[in-house]
Amino acid sequence: MIPELPSFNLPVLTLVTLTPAIGALLLSLVDRNNKALLRQGSLMISCLTLLFSLLMVANFDNSVGTMQLEESHSWIESLGINYHLGVDGISILLVLLTCFSMPLVFLSTWKAIDDRVKEFHIALLLLQTGMIGAFVSLDLILFYLFYEAMLIPMYLIIGIWGGRERVYAALKFFIYTMVGSLMMFLAILYLYQHAGTFDLPLLLERLRTTHLLDANQQFWLFSAFTLSFAIKVPLFPFHTWLPDAHVQAPTAGSVVLAGVLLKMGTYGLLRFSIPLFHDAAFNLQPLMCWLAVIGIIFGACMALVQNDIKKLIAYSSVSHLGFVVLACFIPNVETITGAILQMVNHGLSTGMLFLMIGIIYERRHTRELADYGGLAKVIPLFTIFFLIAVLSSIGLPGLNGFIGEFLILYGVFKVFPLWGVLASTGVVLGALYMLNMVKKFLFGPLVHAENRNVADLSPREILYLLPFVVMMVWIGLYPAPLINMVKPTLSLYVEMLKS
Amino acid sequence: MELTISGAEIVAILPAGILVVTGLVQLFADLGRSAEDKHSEKTHLAMIGVTGFLLAFAALFVQGSEASAGELYAGAMTDDLFGRMGAGVVIMTGLFSTLMAGSYLASRGSNSAEFTALISFGAGSMALLCQATNLISIFVAIETLSLAVYVMAGYFKDERAASEGAFKYFVLGAFSSGFLLLGMAFIYGATGGSVSLTDIAASDGQQDTLFSVGTLLVLIGFAFKVGAVPFHSWVPDVYQGAPVVAVGWMAVAVKASSLFCLCRFLLFTGGGNDLAQLLAAISVVTMLLGNLAALNQQSLKRMMAYSGIAHTGYLLIPLVIALSGDGPSAAASIPFYMFAYAATTLAAFGVLAAISVGSDRDQIHDLDGLAKNRPLLALGFTVALLSLAGIPLTAGFIGKLLILSDAIQHGFLLLALVGIIASLISVYFYLRPVVSMWFREPKSSFELVSASWGITFTVAVCGFATICIGLFPDWLIDLSKRSVEAILG
Numbered sequence: 001m002i003p004e005l006p007s008f009n010l011p012v013l014t015l016v017t018l019t020p021a022i023g024a025l026l027l028s029l030v031d032r033n034n035k036a037l038l039r040q041g042s043l044m045i046s047c048l049t050l051l052f053s054l055l056m057v058a059n060f061d062n063s064v065g066t067m068q069l070e071e072s073h074s075w076i077e078s079l080g081i082n083y084h085l086g087v088d089g090i091s092i093l094l095v096l097l098t099c100f101s102m103p104l105v106f107l108s109t110w111k112a113i114d115d116r117v118k119e120f121h122i123a124l125l126l127l128q129t130g131m132i133g134a135f136v137s138l139d140l141i142l143f144y145l146f147y148e149a150m151l152i153p154m155y156l157i158i159g160i161w162g163g164r165e166r167v168y169a170a171l172k173f174f175i176y177t178m179v180g181s182l183m184m185f186l187a188i189l190y191l192y193q194h195a196g197t198f199d200l201p202l203l204l205e206r207l208r209t210t211h212l213l214d215a216n217q218q219f220w221l222f223s224a225f226t227l228s229f230a231i232k233v234p235l236f237p238f239h240t241w242l243p244d245a246h247v248q249a250p251t252a253g254s255v256v257l258a259g260v261l262l263k264m265g266t267y268g269l270l271r272f273s274i275p276l277f278h279d280a281a282f283n284l285q286p287l288m289c290w291l292a293v294i295g296i297i298f299g300a301c302m303a304l305v306q307n308d309i310k311k312l313i314a315y316s317s318v319s320h321l322g323f324v325v326l327a328c329f330i331p332n333v334e335t336i337t338g339a340i341l342q343m344v345n346h347g348l349s350t351g352m353l354f355l356m357i358g359i360i361y362e363r364r365h366t367r368e369l370a371d372y373g374g375l376a377k378v379i380p381l382f383t384i385f386f387l388i389a390v391l392s393s394i395g396l397p398g399l400n401g402f403i404g405e406f407l408i409l410y411g412v413f414k415v416f417p418l419w420g421v422l423a424s425t426g427v428v429l430g431a432l433y434m435l436n437m438v439k440k441f442l443f444g445p446l447v448h449a450e451n452r453n454v455a456d457l458s459p460r461e462i463l464y465l466l467p468f469v470v471m472m473v474w475i476g477l478y479p480a481p482l483i484n485m486v487k488p489t490l491s492l493y494v495e496m497l498k499s
Numbered sequence: 500m501e502l503t504i505s506g507a508e509i510v511a512i513l514p515a516g517i518l519v520v521t522g523l524v525q526l527f528a529d530l531g532r533s534a535e536d537k538h539s540e541k542t543h544l545a546m547i548g549v550t551g552f553l554l555a556f557a558a559l560f561v562q563g564s565e566a567s568a569g570e571l572y573a574g575a576m577t578d579d580l581f582g583r584m585g586a587g588v589v590i591m592t593g594l595f596s597t598l599m600a601g602s603y604l605a606s607r608g609s610n611s612a613e614f615t616a617l618i619s620f621g622a623g624s625m626a627l628l629c630q631a632t633n634l635i636s637i638f639v640a641i642e643t644l645s646l647a648v649y650v651m652a653g654y655f656k657d658e659r660a661a662s663e664g665a666f667k668y669f670v671l672g673a674f675s676s677g678f679l680l681l682g683m684a685f686i687y688g689a690t691g692g693s694v695s696l697t698d699i700a701a702s703d704g705q706q707d708t709l710f711s712v713g714t715l716l717v718l719i720g721f722a723f724k725v726g727a728v729p730f731h732s733w734v735p736d737v738y739q740g741a742p743v744v745a746v747g748w749m750a751v752a753v754k755a756s757s758l759f760c761l762c763r764f765l766l767f768t769g770g771g772n773d774l775a776q777l778l779a780a781i782s783v784v785t786m787l788l789g790n791l792a793a794l795n796q797q798s799l800k801r802m803m804a805y806s807g808i809a810h811t812g813y814l815l816i817p818l819v820i821a822l823s824g825d826g827p828s829a830a831a832s833i834p835f836y837m838f839a840y841a842a843t844t845l846a847a848f849g850v851l852a853a854i855s856v857g858s859d860r861d862q863i864h865d866l867d868g869l870a871k872n873r874p875l876l877a878l879g880f881t882v883a884l885l886s887l888a889g890i891p892l893t894a895g896f897i898g899k900l901l902i903l904s905d906a907i908q909h910g911f912l913l914l915a916l917v918g919i920i921a922s923l924i925s926v927y928f929y930l931r932p933v934v935s936m937w938f939r940e941p942k943s944s945f946e947l948v949s950a951s952w953g954i955t956f957t958v959a960v961c962g963f964a965t966i967c968i969g970l971f972p973d974w975l976i977d978l979s980k981r982s983v984e985a986i987l988g
Contacts, residue, residue, distance in 0.1 A: 159937060
């Protein structure tokens with residue numbers, strides 16, 4: 001699909017991963033009062049990263065299902081830790097999603113963040129390196145490093161620039177995530193002692209060819225890894241940190257959190273928990289699927305009764321990501337393809353929703369649904385964009401949200417109709433709470449006088465919302481390029497799980 | 500008896516010798532100065548100290564004339580890589596403590612040469628302790644370093660907390676020295692009159708009950724020095740009363756030299772499974788109690804005291820593994836962890852010194868808004884706290900990685916699990932100062948912290964070193980491994 005490009009033999013993945021961090025270092029030299037330069041600088045850096053990620057796509061071979069663009073260097077030799085990066089169909093879309101959203105996030109904060117601008121941009125850039133690094137790491141310790149490295153900037157973003165209860169929310173976020181990741185750390189070390197390597201491809205090979213782990217060991221290791229990822233997703237009942245974090249985080253924080261960070265959990269399940277310990281994953285399949293289904297329905301029901309718009313979207317994330325977890329544990333080509341698309345689509349639609357709530361919050365300083373109503377006539381442009389995001393989120397055919405959910409439900413129905421039926425109720429409930437929210441938020445009578453003079457979208461706001469809409473429509477109408485990218489990897493993946 | 504001193508013997512005591520001379524020069528340089536001088540910063544003392552410590556550090560790289568150091572001074576000490584690494588930690592800590600001492604003490608109106616001289620003298624005996632290989636030299640080195648530290652703990656002699664802490668420290672310290680000496684006497688008796696660690700290791704008296712009791716008593720003596728539960732109760736009180744700089748110095752150097760010595764002692768004498776079990780129990784209790792008690796502290800000094808206790812717990816894990824027989828090489832985590840801990844802790848105490856310059860602020864809420872006023876100090880402290888909590892990309896993470904992976908490799912799953920749970924608890928209280936510094940607004944009465952260049956330099960260098968060791972730990976791990984292999988032969 002993309003014309004042949006000359007091969008530069010560049011370490012593309014390193015470039016994509018480290019550009020934001022190097023940019024953050026450069027920004028630290030900028031005078032803190034020069035806010036314009038800080039804002040433009042981080043926008044440029046994130047655009048450069050996006051450019052490198054497109055270079056990555058250009059060098060990515062769609063016909064190959066194995067790891068590509070690999071880079072491997074010895075790093076801490078005495079501990080057997082390597083700097084091993086690689087990308088395949090599972091990770092490439094998530095890297096792209098990250099690189100795509102960050103410039104838009106930066107653009108969205110030009111007005112919203114005016115306090116400690118320098119620290120904010122540095123934190124966001126470091127966060128970006130952490131996220132991309134975690135997606136492309138093929139060494140368990142390297143992955144763990146990036147996985148943890150994301151935690152601190154996000155913690156600071158919630159804690160410094162967040163709402164009234166920000167300290168509580170930040171601490172809750174940090175501690176919850178730490179519980180999981182420390183258990184995973186222990187499991188990684190245990191795995192190393194038994195398999196003798198931190199290298200993921202090598203590890204998969206060794207675990208498959210020789211039976212290094214008995215059922216009991218597999219169970220505990222799987223539990224440790226999965227606990228960490230389940231907290232991150234978040235899977236019911238580990239979700240309680242999410243509404244707090246989302247509501248308290250500044251807009252940019254919510255967008256990154258919902259758009260990319262949560263995917264770290266489902267990505268981890270797909271990349272580590274399930275392939276490394278697939279016997280245990282198979283044994284625990286009923287439990288995990290029940291939790292996923294409960295999450296889908298519970299999240300939707302909670303969303304139904306929320307008065308705070310941000311909280312509503314937060315609970316809708318619990319519901320939407322429940323689909324992804326369900327798909328991960330009923331692996332066939334349809335469900336896994338659906339899962340990956342759903343991750344991307346959720347990132348787009350929820351990211352855009354959070355951005356738009358941020359826009360209205362900047363104008364009215366409230367997120368209570370009761371404070372709104374009848375806005376459609378006042379801000380028609382805003383209403384149109386918001387409706388597109390909502391429709392994409394509830395999976396209207398023709399927009400991006402449809403294809404992922406459809407593939408997942410189709411794949412699940414083929415194998416376990418019961419779970420399929422239960423999960424489908426989530427789709428119905430999704431439409432219900434979303435449209436209900438739109439009704440209270442934008443339509444109906446204009447009761448509050450303050451709402452009469454709300455300004456419509458500014459050109460800058462349109463500029464960063466438009467790419468989202470373009471992607472939504474494009475993926476909705478023509479998802480083939482994305483599916484082609486992931487397909488070879490996924491057929492190999494599913495085959496590997498079956499053997 | 501003819502007394503000859505070989506070249507290797509001179510080289511072996513070169514660092515310690517330089518440090519003692521440095522201390523004397525500092526004392527003489529301050530002679531005849533008036534009492535008002537106690538408010539001045541006395542840069543010359545710091546300069547003498549820095550020169551001395553740098554020379555001593557350079558002396559660590561001087562190779563003896565004989566290729567293998569072997570036994571020096573009739574087996575009283577040795578000059579191996581392990582000892583030199585221990586001395587290296589002590590010397591670096593002394594260097595930074597000296598740098599920080601001047602402005603801090605001057606602001607309290609009690610800057611005199613004794614303080615820096617005591618650091619130098621103490622460092623000299625600690626360097627010897629790391630190299631000591633017989634019971635007598637071990638005891639003498641411990642006593643001399645303790646004397647220096649007792650005085651430093653009570654340096655603000657007009658303050659109640661300082662006197663209380665110093666007195667407690669002294670009484671309990673004397674008590675623990677008694678245990679140590681008694682234990683040594685038992686070992687001496689059980690092994691038929693040997694004082695050298697090599698002879699003890701070779702003797703067949705190890706099966707004797709007397710020997711076991713002796714080892715246990717020695718262990719108690721050391722447990723007191725490193726602040727392991729249940730011999731830890733002095734730590735918070737002493738930390739609270741002592742000058743911040745002295746606390747940083749004690750927290751790192753006393754712990755490092757005692758642990759290096761204990762490690763050497765246990766690697767030589769063995770001690771069997773029972774002792775390993777006992778040590779494992781101490782380690783578990785120390786980790787948990789240290790971290791749990793730190794949770795609720797309002798005073799940063801007390802928090803750091805309990806955090807120090809908890810880190811002693813982590814540091815005992817390699818010893819447990821080493822004692823259990825199949826993995827003496829696990830002791831290699833100790834030199835590494837001590838280096839990482841030194842860099843981290845010094846950065847932290849640099850910030851504590853900075854905020855308590857001129858006043859006695861050491862509450863967590865005194866840090867409120869520090870990131871706005873002094874972003875570099877706040878960054879340094881944050882790095883240090885994250886490293887203490889074992890968050891990746893810091894030296895503390897690699898240290899924990901080494902210890903935990905050895906524990907898992909040798910089947911100490913329970914220890915590893917407790918270690919992980921303990922670090923999880925610790926995350927909570929290490930984040931409290933971070934919250935204060937970054938998330939809270941400075942109080943209206945908040946005066947700008949005026950950190951001296953010595954303190955700022957310490958925080959910057961140690962913070963940077965913490966990250967560097969976290970990113971590129973290979974050389975240090977390698978060095979630590981070789982140093983332990985050198986002892987094991």
